[in-house]
Amino acid sequence: MAAVDTPIPEPLDAALRARLGDGWQAGGELRQYGEDSSKRWATPAAVAMPRSVDDVVAIVRACREHRVPIVARGAGTSSTGAAIPYAGGVVVSFERMARIVEIRGDDRQVVVEPGVSNGDLQRALAPHALFWPPDPASADKCTVGGNLACNAGGPHAVKYGATRDNVLGLVAVTGRGEVIRVGSNTTKDATGYNLAQLLVGSEGTLALIVEATLKLAPLPTRRASLRATYTDVTSAGAAVARIMAQPATPSMLEFMDAACIRLVREVGGADIADAGALLMIEADGDDDTLPHVAGALERAARGDGLLELATATDPAANETLWAARKALSPALRTIAAGKINEDVVVPVSRLPALVAGIEALAGEFDLPIVAFGHAGNGNLHANILFDPDDAAQSARAQAALPRLFALTLSLGGTLSGEHGIGVAKRDFMADAFDAPTLAAMRxxxxxxxxxxxLNPGKVLPP
Incomplete structure (x- = not known):
C-alpha cells in the first residue's frame, strides 16, 4: 500500500501550532511516528501530541474542516500496520495523555488516559492487589489505547477474557469532532446500544478513545504450572477439550507444535524432549483453592498420548517451566529474518485440524511454519518464516498466507484473535464476511x- 505525500494546509498548520505549541510537529524527521512492529512505514505530514480531551476535539475538528486524515497512535506495537499513516495527514500520538486518572479499588475499576502503558498500569495496580487482565506479549511497552484499538488479549484471556471483556466505559471523539460517553461505570448495564463494545477493536476508524474505565480483577496470591507433552497434536487437542470441559478454568493454556518444541530446545536451550505437541497450563488462586484447581487440571491433562507431565507450584519452578514459552520468540528471530505472524482462531475442537493444515502448508510451500499460542481460546500464532532477500521464498510466503486464512475460515474460524486487521488482513475481510455484513460495517x-x-484504508476492504 503506497503512502501519500500531502502537505498540511497552512490554515490548519497555523491553528494547531497555536493550540498545541511544541505538541505540534509539521515537517522534519517524523518517520518514527509512521512505523510500527509490522515493519511497514509511511511518513505523516504532521504529528499532534494532545494533552487533553479539548485538544483532541480541536485536532479532529480542524482536520475535518480541511479533509486531512488522522491516525491515532499509541506505542506503535501493532503487527498489522494499523498505525501506519498511508494517507499522510496527521498522526495523533497520545504520549502526553498517559495519566492514571483514578484507581477505584472498592469497585475494582480504574480510569485511565489512552497513552498509559499496560506495564505501568499493572505496576500501579499491584499495591491494591488488583490487575487488568489483558497481557499481550508487548505488555511492558504497548498502551492501553492500543489494547483498546485492537482488542488485545494474551495468555490470561482464556480465564479473564480479552480487552473487550474488561472495559466498562469509554470517552471518545468521533470523526465529527464530537465527544461521546459510552458504557458506564457499572458491571451490569442494559441501557441502550453497547457502543463501548463497538469502539473496542475498531482500530481508530470510528473514534479516538481519550479515556477508559476498565474492569479489574483480584491479583491471585498463588500460581501453579504444568507442562504436558504428547505424542501428537490430536492427543494434545483432546487434552485441551478435556481441560476446557471441566469446571476448573486454567488461567493460561498455551500450545506449541513439534517445530516449536525443537526450536526452543535447539536454539533456546530449553530442557524439553522431542514430542508431537506441548501444553503449558497455569492455574491461579489462593492457598485454599489452588490445590483443587491444579489437581483438576492435571487430571484433565492426562489421557491417551501423554508422554510427560511436569508440575510446579513455587515461583522458581514456575519460571523454569515457562522458560520454554518465553524462549520461543527470540528463537524464531535466529532462524529467519522474515516472519509473517498471523493470529488466527478456530473453535477449540478444530485445533488439531488447524495444526495439521498448517503442517501441510509448510510442506507444500517448502517453508518453516511454526504454530503456538493460546489453545484455550483456539487462538494460534502461525509464523511463516522466510528469507526476505530470497525472492522465491518471499513469493512462496506471500502465496501461503491466503491459504492459511482459507484454511482457518473453512474450519469455522476467524482472521484475528488479538492483533486486529489493519492493512495486513484488510483485503481478506471480504472472504470472512458477506456483502450485507460489510455494508452494515461501512x-x-x-x-x-x-x-x-479516521485511519482511512484500514479494517474494511475497498
Missing part, C-alpha cells in the same frame, strides 16, 4: 466518521 463507519478521515 454504515457504522459513516455514522461515526462521515468524511472518512
Amino acid at each position: 454504515a457504522v463507519k459513516a455514522a461515526f466518521d462521515p468524511d472518512g478521515i
